[in-house]
């Protein structure tokens with residue numbers, strides 16, 4: 001299939017591009033590089049430096065690349081910043097996505113895959129989280145994702161758009177061959193922060209809350225490997241052929257892993273001790289979040305290749321140890337196809 005990967009220069013999108021290539025599809029990437037990396041896009045893949053809200057430019061790309069399905073990863077993703085600067089999030093994540101959707105429909109593309117999040121559930125009443133539990137986001141970031149989910153439902157009913165919205169838990173790890181990985185600035189994710197603390201790039205790791213009602217007192221989260229996430233996005237393709245299809249799936253391993261367990265896994269992978277400084281809990285951090293992903297397993301035949309934290313951290317360490325500066329010092333990727341830049 002010809003697939004436009006919006007946000008394909010970012011962490012998860014760039015991994016999905018490689019999985020699409022491996023599965024025999026033809027991805028093209030649209031990204032404005034606000035947070036992404038040109039070097040993360042696989043060589044030979046068409047790259048369009050375009051803002052997702054630029055409807056005319058997006059429509060031109062969709063037509064030029066003969067796109068059949070849009071995968072939408074582009075968003076601002078910093079929960080704390082969404083609280084202090086909500087308009088930034090509403091405009092990019094909600095309004096920008098509505099503009100992308102209008103361009104998509106105008107170009108006659110009727111299949112859409114959306115990166116949603118477990119943050120749409122807010123603080124869940126029960127665990128593990130299933131897709132049918134109430135969604136009550138506790139920050140603007142989660143709300144923007146829920147807004148898009150609701151818009152997608154309306155477009156499915158009105159225009160026959162077929163879509164799958166995947167609610168990710170904590171994306172983690174890197175490509176198995178170590179070619180691409182996670183490089184966010186600023187970085188807020190625990191595994192890369194712990195790796196930086198282990199290697200001395202950061203003086204210590206700040207641990208927010210050691211007094212939660214969990215076995216070791218630290219938060220429990222559900223880490224799912226970025227390539228496992230990507231494979232679910234591709235497994236859903238056959239289901240989207242039917243017009244008006246509406247699909248929601250949680251994507252996680254279902255295994256709660258504590259912050260302390262992540263720290264131990266990083267110490268094991270790197271062979272180095274991490275200096276940990278305990279800080280008070282952060283507002284809005286639930287004690288535990290983990291998924292029931294049995295719906296994706298049942299309906300998509302999805303299964304995870306990386307079920308435990310040691311295996312996930314090992315791939316992250318492979319990337320970080322070979323690329324301590326992330327994409328910072330990469331040479332530009334060779335691109336045999338002309339870039340379309342606007």
Ligand SMILES: NC(=O)c1ccc[n+]([C@@H]2O[C@H](COP(=O)([O-])OP(=O)(O)OC[C@H]3O[C@@H](n4cnc5c(N)ncnc54)[C@H](O)[C@@H]3O)[C@@H](O)[C@H]2O)c1
Nearest residue numbers: 007009010011012032033034035036051052074075115171
């Ligand atoms: N990383 C996680 O653990 C996680 C968890 C749940 C959901 N998600 C969702 O998955 C998606 C991808 O996350 P990620 O970690 O890869 O983020 P990322 O920041 O690495 O990638 C996002 C990409 O989108 C691009 N982008 C942002 N705004 C754009 C715009 N207006 N026009 C064009 N491109 C734009 C950025 O340049 C970047 O390349 C996001 O939608 C995020 O909300 C991520």
